Amino acid sequence: MGMSGDYFGERTILMIPGPTELHPAVQKVLSTPIMAHYGPEWLPIYNESLKLAAAVFKTKAEVFMMPTPGTVALETGVISLVEPNEKVVALVNGFFSQRLAEIADSVGAHTIRVEAELGTAVDSSTLEDVLRKNPDTKAVLAVQNETSTGVLNPIPEYAKVLREHDALFIVDAISSYGGVEMEFDAWGLDYCVGYANKCLGSIPGTVPVAVSERAWDAFRRRKTKPRSFFTNLGVWRHYIDEWGPIGHPYPTTISPHAVLCFKAAAEALLEEGLENRYRRHQTVGAAFRRAVRVMGLETLPSEKDASPVVTAVSLPSSIWKDGGRVNQIMLRKHRIMVGGGLAKLHGKIIRIGHMCVTASSRYIVPTLAALKDTFEELGISLNDGVDAFVKSMPKNR
Numbered sequence: 048m049g050m051s052g053d054y055f056g057e058r059t060i061l062m063i064p065g066p067t068e069l070h071p072a073v074q075k076v077l078s079t080p081i082m083a084h085y086g087p088e089w090l091p092i093y094n095e096s097l098k099l100a101a102a103v104f105k106t107k108a109e110v111f112m113m114p115t116p117g118t119v120a121l122e123t124g125v126i127s128l129v130e131p132n133e134k135v136v137a138l139v140n141g142f143f144s145q146r147l148a149e150i151a152d153s154v155g156a157h158t159i160r161v162e163a164e165l166g167t168a169v170d171s172s173t174l175e176d177v178l179r180k181n182p183d184t185k186a187v188l189a190v191q192n193e194t195s196t197g198v199l200n201p202i203p204e205y206a207k208v209l210r211e212h213d214a215l216f217i218v219d220a221i222s223s224y225g226g227v228e229m230e231f232d233a234w235g236l237d238y239c240v241g242y243a244n245k246c247l248g249s250i251p252g253t254v255p256v257a258v259s260e261r262a263w264d265a266f267r268r269r270k271t272k273p274r275s276f277f278t279n280l281g282v283w284r285h286y287i288d289e290w291g292p293i294g295h296p297y298p299t300t301i302s303p304h305a306v307l308c309f310k311a312a313a314e315a316l317l318e319e320g321l322e323n324r325y326r327r328h329q330t331v332g333a334a335f336r337r338a339v340r341v342m343g344l345e346t347l348p349s350e351k352d353a354s355p356v357v358t359a360v361s362l363p364s365s366i367w368k369d370g371g372r373v374n375q376i377m378l379r380k381h382r383i384m385v386g387g388g389l390a391k392l393h394g395k396i397i398r399i400g401h402m403c404v405t406a407s408s409r410y411i412v413p414t415l416a417a418l419k420d421t422f423e424e425l426g427i428s429l430n431d432g433v434d435a436f437v438k439s440m441p442k443n444r
Contacts, residue, residue: 129186188217217238374387
């Protein structure tokens, strides 16, 4: 079955949990000339992009964009809303939630880590207990979609618990924004970071951030000033208010193409319909996990905790010492790039993203065929997953 590059030609296809394949609408924008990132022609474009970003967050709260990696936008929230020695509860069940806790540590917060086993989510009743014992908690930090383990955390359940307490809710929705249900206002979130280059299928370079009125109030009531310029909500507030009218509501240069691409991707998402997009990710994710199990492999989280946009596949222990070979063969022979395990899961899992355009048979079918061939090359014979996937998909597609 020597199908090196037969599926996609020479171009490598990204079946990783980001960066993702670009939406065709984004591809078009990339060949347009540069614009200035401020001024009368830019202002309506930027404002429209913020409206679209707010529609995906489902919020009437203030939304702005940062021309940064997602981590910097998260750091801005923690540095701005948490003062040294204030208490923070971090829900930790993987690499990215652990990173959020580390950001809190670096601010000098008193960080309480509430941990769950890798591949599971922290129970909301555990969060309830911790908050009852720590009524002076300033903020709770959580990741909606933990890509390192393929777990979707129950943000609405956590938010419900938080409503009984006075803590701010800071949420990393970087790898779920535009792919998984999000209700910033209805759930009562306070600071949430989305992303362009995962489920939205755009390019990296601009990061949508939603901030509740409650969070702005908490920021204004700080006793100390944040010890930072760029990652300081006060600085962003100043430029939004002072320079907003000239179409430059940010303290720095931003990438016009990143914003134009974000706008095109968000328009495409709203045209597909939020509910339709979310359902498509759920359907494809469930069918893909089922196919992987039919092949004879295991998926890491239970179905109840499984993410609709990324699947963590457990590798048989016989190849742990050589786990990276799966990724190498997929890339070299099939031109399909899949993710590896991070930290403790290094060499023990592979991670496959199905986000935006890759959440479709066109991408999943070749990936399943290539996986079977790759494992055969490693001396492990698997059942066919393609048939199982196709049978699990709704007939009307």
